[in-house]
Amino acid sequence: MGDDVISVRGLTMGFGDRVVMRDLDFTVHRGEVFVVMGASGCGKTTLLRHLLGLQEPTAGEVRYDDESFTSAPRDARERILRRVGVLFQGSALWTSMTLAENVALPLEQFTPLPASSIRAVVRLKLSLVGLGGFEDYYPWELSGGMQKRAGLARAISLDPEILLIDEPSASLDPPTARRLDALILQLRDALGTTAVVVTHDIATILGIGTRALFLDGEAQRVIAEGAPAELRSSGPASVRAFLGGSVARP
Numbered sequence: 001m002g003d004d005v006i007s008v009r010g011l012t013m014g015f016g017d018r019v020v021m022r023d024l025d026f027t028v029h030r031g032e033v034f035v036v037m038g039a040s041g042c043g044k045t046t047l048l049r050h051l052l053g054l055q056e057p058t059a060g061e062v063r064y065d066d067e068s069f070t071s072a073p074r075d076a077r078e079r080i081l082r083r084v085g086v087l088f089q090g091s092a093l094w095t096s097m098t099l100a101e102n103v104a105l106p107l108e109q110f111t112p113l114p115a116s117s118i119r120a121v122v123r124l125k126l127s128l129v130g131l132g133g134f135e136d137y138y139p140w141e142l143s144g145g146m147q148k149r150a151g152l153a154r155a156i157s158l159d160p161e162i163l164l165i166d167e168p169s170a171s172l173d174p175p176t177a178r179r180l181d182a183l184i185l186q187l188r189d190a191l192g193t194t195a196v197v198v199t200h201d202i203a204t205i206l207g208i209g210t211r212a213l214f215l216d217g218e219a220q221r222v223i224a225e226g227a228p229a230e231l232r233s234s235g236p237a238s239v240r241a242f243l244g245g246s247v248a249r250p
């Protein structure tokens with residue numbers, strides 16, 4: 001397997017006649033935490049939806065390894081997506097199910113494992129995110145940070161190679177958000193997962209991003225790509241300002 005896990009080529013995204021972002025070109029490398037950043041409304045979530053096939057490109061394509069996802073038939077897309085775990089912004093847990101039932105759901109749907117093995121995997125995944133012992137709790141009995149961690153446990157239930165995470169720190173207080181950042185790194189290290197994280201949280205970007213892409217909503221294009229700390233010190237002025245770096249000319 002090569003080092004390029006996801007490649008986006010000439011991707012233009014829009015709604016009807018309205019273009020949100022044009023000519024996106026980037027590659028996500030194996031094992032990195034790749035951050036998609038930009039101001040609210042620039043198209044970060046829309047990009048994630050394209051990576052999942054929930055929205056079709058106006059132009060261009062998404063590739064996983066060396067296989068076109070965009071032009072793949074439905075069964076090939078499903079096979080590719082089996083390698084991808086997703087944590088949506090609101091965690092998207094089923095509120096009428098316990099944490100164990102939530103995490104078990106993908107295992108029941110996509111593996112032939114017997115119930116006893118599923119229970120063991122569920123316990124392992126919940127303990128990996130620090131929720132060992134919370135198997136029988138319902139999502140509404142948990143804090144926002146715990147709900148996100150439960151969402152992560154479900155996202156990793158099928159041992160995905162790739163994790164797509166939308167706004168991990170949204171609606172969390174800063175210390176809880178930092179703990180979730182640390183957990184994303186831990187999972188990457190423990191499971192060898194490649195992560196794509198969509199966020200406008202500067203602490204997350206600088207804290208866990210290996211490389212980052214800056215989407216400029218007004219220009220409707222990418223205006224910077226690179227290591228977050230480098231972009232903060234020597235990226236374009238608007239990116240430096242976004243990342244809280246100095247905007248004075250050197």
Ligand SMILES: Nc1ncnc2c1ncn2[C@@H]1O[C@H](COP(=O)(O)OP(=O)(O)OP(=O)(O)O)[C@@H](O)[C@H]1O
Pocket residue numbers: 015020038039040041042043044045046047200
């Ligand atoms: N279903 C839709 N129909 C039409 N326009 C949409 C739709 N969904 C999103 N948009 C528009 O597309 C643009 C990008 O939205 P998107 O949610 O991808 O931004 P974002 O960068 O993720 O924002 P945020 O950080 O606030 O979540 C916005 O201008 C939004 O209004």
